[in-house]
Amino acid sequence: MIVAAAAYPLDFLSSWAQYEDKISDWVSKAAGNAADLLVFPEYGAMELATLEGAQVAGDLEASLFAVSDRLEDADTLHRRLAQEYGVHILAASGPAATSGRPVNRARLFTPDGMCGLQDKQIMTRFERDIWRVEGGGPLRIFETAVGKIGVLICYDAEFPLLGRALAACDLILVPSCTEALSGYWRVRIGAMARALENQCVTVMSSLVGEAAWSDAVDTSTGAGAIFGPPDTGFPPDGVLAVGAVGHPGWTYALVELSDIAHVRADGVVLNKTHWREQSGRDGDATNVLLR
Secondary structure, three states, X not given: OEXXXXXXXXXXXXXXXXXXXXXXXXXXXXXXXXXXXXXXXXXXXXXXXXXXXXXXXXXHHHHHHHHHHHHHHHHHHHHHHHHHHOOEEEEEEEEEXXXXXXXXXXXXXXXXXXXXXXXXXXXXXXXXXXXXXXXXXXXXXXXXXXXXXXXXXXXXXXXXXXXXXXXXXXXEEEEEOOOOHHHHHHHHHHHHHHHHHHOOEEEEEEEEEEOOOOOOOOEEOOOOEEEOOOOOOOOOOOEEEEOOOOOOEEEEEEOOHHHHHHHHHHOOOOHHHHHXXXXXXXXXXXXXXXX
């Protein structure tokens, strides 16, 4: 399959039609390049808050619920586009306030009209302390026509036990939103580590550019990228493709499920299989006094 990872800029929208046109153009371009799986970034849905005006878009609390109120319409659009173009789409995540405080939710759409939901598990300091977005759950593995897919939203990709919970996946999608270059590298290193230890492919998408109308996503630094294990059948550095930091657009890579199966069965190393040899070693290192 061909996988497409977005480096996606936010816009101040003047109408719903502008949003429809924007998402349709992005999907059309990726599908025109034969992409089978399209991955949009974390909090890309925040531009929907601008449909309620600058005051709402600039208010941290009001923007959460303004986006949540629009997610159903956004899902209808993504479902239609997935069916029209025959592609799988991970829609940009956004706040979903189904009960109580919002969670950060991504949605995976298939060509046959199905939709899978994945909430972010662990909140960053900004999300939990200032924005008061809550962790959702549980982690899910989606069985699709393009393989088993899991989603680790941004910060979640930095935690190996969350990645291990998705060890059966062929692909782990990592939609991200990072303000600084250091944040981009934290998530990128996490995505590469998850590909290494699970011997799978990870797909990182990013918000990019300025959105001065929002205190939450005002500056975003990142790039689209696709990673695999640096082992048999994959590039020596594990990088299948990576876009230029800060440049909007799609980054593409060819992914063969047979390559994933092969490296898991007969790689130079077998990280996925040997993971269980760590069992019981949490905190059991022996202290040695050298003074």
